[in-house]
Amino acid sequence: MAINNKLNKIWYGGDYNPEQWDREIWDEDVRLFQLAGINVATVNVFSWPLLQPSEDEYDFRQLDDILDNLHKNNVHVCLGTSTAAHPAWMAARYPDILRVDWEGRKRTYGGRHNSCPNSPTYRKYAAKLAGKLAERYRNYPGLLLWHVNNELGGYCYCDNCAKAFRVWLKRRYGTLEQLNKAWYTAFWGHTFYDWNEIVPPNLLSEGVHWNYQRSNQNSISLDYFRFGSDSILECYLIEAEAIRKHTPDIPITTNFMGTYKEMNYFQWAPHLDIISWDSYPAPNQPPSFNAMTHDLMRGLKNGRPFMLMEQTPSVANWQPYCKLKRPGEMKKWSYQAVAHGADTVMFFQLRKSAGSCEKMHGAVIEHAGHEHTRVFRECAELGAELNRLGNTLIDSRIHAKAGILYDWENRWAAELSSGPSNDLDYVNEVHKYYSAFYEQSIPVDMVGIESDFGRYDILIAPLLYMVKPGLAEKLEAFVSRGGTFVTTYFSGIVNETDLCYTGGFPGPLRNVLGIWTEETDALYPGESNSLVLTRSYGELKGAYTSDFLCDLIHSEGAEVMAVYGSDFYKGMPALTVNRFGSGTAWYVATSPEASFMRGFIKQLCEDKGITPLLPPQEGIEVTCREKEGAAYLFILNHNMEQRTIELPPGLAAVKELISGIMVNNELKLPPHGTAILQLPVR
Structure with missing residues (x-):
């Protein structure tokens, strides 16, 4: 439509x-x-x-x-x-x-x-x-x-917004007692006894001067992000x-x-x-x-x-x-x-x-x-x-069997946190995983926490710092039914008001992952460790460079697939997989190099029978939209030189929609060129 x-x-x-x-x-x-x-x-x-x-x-x-x-x-x-x-x-x-x-x-x-x-x-x-x-x-x-x-x-941080923020907080928490508990206001003596004592968290109150994203009171600032989005x-x-x-x-x-x-x-x-x-x-x-x-x-x-x-x-x-x-x-x-x-x-x-x-x-x-x-x-x-x-492509859809979890509130909370690294960038962490799918011509959806996880065979949740009520149970059900779940370092740390889970990280994800996290080491720019596989996984074997963050984890039933190669935590788990019900839950405790990411995602997909749309080729992007039984394969050349795309036997003699010509066996794309192949109706 x-x-x-x-x-x-x-x-x-x-x-x-x-x-x-x-x-x-x-x-x-x-x-x-x-x-x-x-x-x-x-x-x-x-x-x-x-x-x-x-x-x-x-x-x-x-x-x-x-x-x-x-x-x-x-x-x-x-x-x-x-x-x-x-x-x-x-x-x-x-x-x-x-x-x-x-x-x-x-x-x-x-x-x-x-x-x-x-x-x-x-x-x-x-x-x-x-x-x-x-x-x-x-x-x-x-x-x-x-x-x-x-x-x-x-x-905005004016008096109008201060008043509206207090009304918003009353609706969210009901009482000051609940608010003080949720915000952990005992820290630095911030307990509130009257709603009018609450002011917007800007530079004049809770903001940290050297970084707009930082705050002395993370929970207050997190709620102001929520309030700001709601207000607009x-x-x-x-x-x-x-x-x-x-x-x-x-x-x-x-x-x-x-x-x-x-x-x-x-x-x-x-x-x-x-x-x-x-x-x-x-x-x-x-x-x-x-x-x-x-x-x-x-x-x-x-x-x-x-x-x-x-x-x-x-x-x-x-x-x-x-x-x-x-x-x-x-x-x-x-x-x-x-x-x-x-x-x-x-x-x-x-x-x-x-x-x-x-x-x-x-x-x-x-x-x-x-x-x-x-x-x-x-x-x-x-x-x-x-x-x-014309209307050939109108309302056609993309069908993916893998999804990547993206959550704005999780991003707000993680980037407000004072530690473990000032280089923490939620979007970049998500992109590391997305690009591993993209480079192998495997479609992937971006999904919210309210989405239907049952549509997917694989679900990736990079940097799942905040785990809201009900999310852990939803993920457990996904894995138990046979899904493959992957999450990473600095996950399962806080609840929806940015209070740390006690009893061991990754908090409510601990059961499905079969691990607990004791400490997190932040590496300086240019500093690295390595992820050493204890056994091969698909094409992955040997050692791979890692950087950014290193979680020091212990197995509680999860199989250790790789360990750290250096520093005082050499030999500790760096990659684990836990069998849970009919599925598996992976924990990637550090940030591996791109070649590892590609091999890891490739094998996860092979294990689930998910195949590339076309054999991967550097600088070539492939997607597919479907409508009324027909499929339309998009091939884009991001290279500065012409590329020749060898087509599988099943794609011989298909129509290219932009030019209107028939394509056989191979396709030549100029720099920045695009082709749309109309595949046979199934």
Whole structure:
């Protein structure tokens, strides 16, 4: 099923800001849109002062003209609510709308995402504007989707938020006695006797100056992360509710930012009709990282397709070094999104701004203002290709038998912890395991703790520092039924309020893992140990370098598969496997080198009968989407040279959908090239 059946094909377009231009430019814009194959424009994302020039005045005449111009030229609309930046008059008249930052400084007017999410003024006027837009344009024939706000995020530490935080805490804990217990406030004499004594944990209270992520009182700061995400979600819901009163059948979304730390997207996901996100891979970022983030976005709604809401056609101006996308690279990143479940390809931006901080950001229409540019030609080529694909891929799904657990609250807690290492980066730890699947062309899902584990044969939970109530039992049931579970160093340390489990780590995971952890050693950058296998496992044998963290563990029934090779804990277990019911639970006590990770994941998959989509080849990415019995094999070349892909005998004489030609035996892909093979219907 398409996002909206008014346009049952891959949506192609992006952010369009005609309010920045004189009207004579608008006709030229739509002419160029037609040349590029653009069929969707996201408009009205930052227009609040134009729509509401004063407190009691609304003016939609310019937006009417913009929408009329797009409709008569067959360009559909993703309509923004413009609430990501409040008007200057609002800041001057209602200072409660202004945010206070982590260092305790109250903002003046400027920037974007500059509104306090708990300001009654902001919530009142944002909801009112969203409702007026929905009422006015409810019958607009080109309306495909509502786009609430833009890249929601950022916490506030003002008095409004302090009051709201106390209300949130009362709902969560009920009594101060329960709160003091959950927060361990006996430490440093922090016991609270009145709710009004609680203040936001910023630099003026519990924050540690040398690192925004650190806190003297981890439990308080962890709850403020939860509260901050909830507060901004409430703002989204207020707008969404105002919109649904008038357009109940038009889907609503807001654009996520991948692994953005501050918002718990698994908690947000049920409230969005479709997940959308903005993809801006750095030029030196491994392709596997962006692939992982696409899969995370797909995983937010249990595998349903998502929207690529933004990417740059060429250069991202806010990166430290604004490197151009090489010929073919923009198309490759676009197809990577589709390969991992996107049903749209959208850009920021369609026409390049003439001024301010995004004037050097890439666009389909450059400052030159015509179609005779390298970027425009490539965008037009992609538009023609996507048009030929039609609805073939729409609502097709990816089927994986392995999953990687990703949990925002676990990340918050682990990175707030003062120890064991300042280099602890939850996302990077997850990526180490994801890349081992990716490099072997084995599909893997990114799943939340509320997901159905029963869909998987293998479940990986890197750095499962926080184990919430019920999770250990859920994992035990998964393993007992025959699943393979893997977790790592620094797991099973704390409960949901960041209090350490006593009686031995890994806390409630101790039973299923068959081990206990006595100590954790942090290694300096450049320092290493080794993981020495006591017996071979698949192709793994001998010794492998390890670094970062080393858990000192003892077996309580688990089989020791590898030991440490040096230091005073030489000979202690470094890799164990425990037979539990019909399945197995592995504990990786250190961070092994990439070659070990690839061999380890490969053998785990072989043990479960999970095979690569194609024989792995360096720099070649492979995914598969399925629909109505047909399968579509995506093959992407991330190398700077042409690659030849040898196809298995069963793939002889198949159609390549982008070119429309038949492929036999082998496929030649140019640098940054993509192929989509239509496999026989099963």
